[in-house]
Amino acid sequence: MENGAIAKALYDKGWCVIEHFISDEFRLELLQEQQEILAHGQFRHAGIGKGEGFTIRPEIRSDKVSWMDHRLLTPLQSKYWEMMEALRVAINQRCFLGLRSYEAHFAMYPPGSFYLRHLDQFQSVKYRVVTAILYLNDEWSEDDGGALRMYIPGDNGEETSMDIHPYGGQLVVFLSGEIPHEVLETHKERISITGWFRDVEY
Numbered sequence: 190m191e192n193g194a195i196a197k198a199l200y201d202k203g204w205c206v207i208e209h210f211i212s213d214e215f216r217l218e219l220l221q222e223q224q225e226i227l228a229h230g231q232f233r234h235a236g237i238g239k240g241e242g243f244t245i246r247p248e249i250r251s252d253k254v255s256w257m258d259h260r261l262l263t264p265l266q267s268k269y270w271e272m273m274e275a276l277r278v279a280i281n282q283r284c285f286l287g288l289r290s291y292e293a294h295f296a297m298y299p300p301g302s303f304y305l306r307h308l309d310q311f312q313s314v315k316y317r318v319v320t321a322i323l324y325l326n327d328e329w330s331e332d333d334g335g336a337l338r339m340y341i342p343g344d345n346g347e348e349t350s351m352d353i354h355p356y357g358g359q360l361v362v363f364l365s366g367e368i369p370h371e372v373l374e375t376h377k378e379r380i381s382i383t384g385w386f387r388d389v390e391y
């Protein structure tokens with residue numbers, strides 16, 4: 190799927206799933222790098238909120254994350270960052286969302302972990318406009334749990350839920366302020382890069 194088609198889907202329905210967004214070779218390289226960072230103890234318990242509102246709440250989310258620093262990217266991270274930059278430009282052309290920057294972290298959900306229903310725009314973080322999640326998992330089956338459950342708002346005020354399994358190489362894009370979602374309990378280590386396009390500069 191081309192970036193233009195992703196932007197169109199986002200404009201038309203607010204979300205989009207893209208299988209094989211990256212090659213399997215690139216996925217494996219990113220996964221390996223993520224596992225090296227993990228082995229060096231550079232993952233932290235993820236929290237919620239921003240600034241003084243930041244708290245670690247394992248009863249709400251129990252993944253671990255490692256933020257990427259846009260000034261200190263590895264060559265592999267730069268390559269992915271550039272893909273996201275191209276997607277950002279395509280989304281702006283179609284959707285006029287005024288996306289100006291991108292932030293991202295590696296995430297690791299150990300077996301038994303989850304992230305309860307939430308919106309990616311919280312009170313103090315209104316600048317996240319579009320969420321883009323890339324899964325890096327080697328093999329995944331529905332029995333492994335860990336689905337991303339999206340709640341799609343309908344015209345009649347009702348919502349329909351949709352489960353996306355975190356297949357390696359797959360990208361999920363959605364409007365951060367409009368699609369509530371959760372990560373169901375995973376039974377296997379679940380690995381991803383979660384990023385947000387923002388309407389503010391770095």
Ligand SMILES: O=C(O)CCC(=O)C(=O)O
Binds near residue numbers: 296309322370372381
């Ligand atoms: O990994 C996923 O599928 C979703 C993660 C998520 O919702 C988040 O980090 O805000």
Ligand SMILES: [Fe+2]
Binds near residue numbers: 308370
């Ligand atoms: Fe989220």
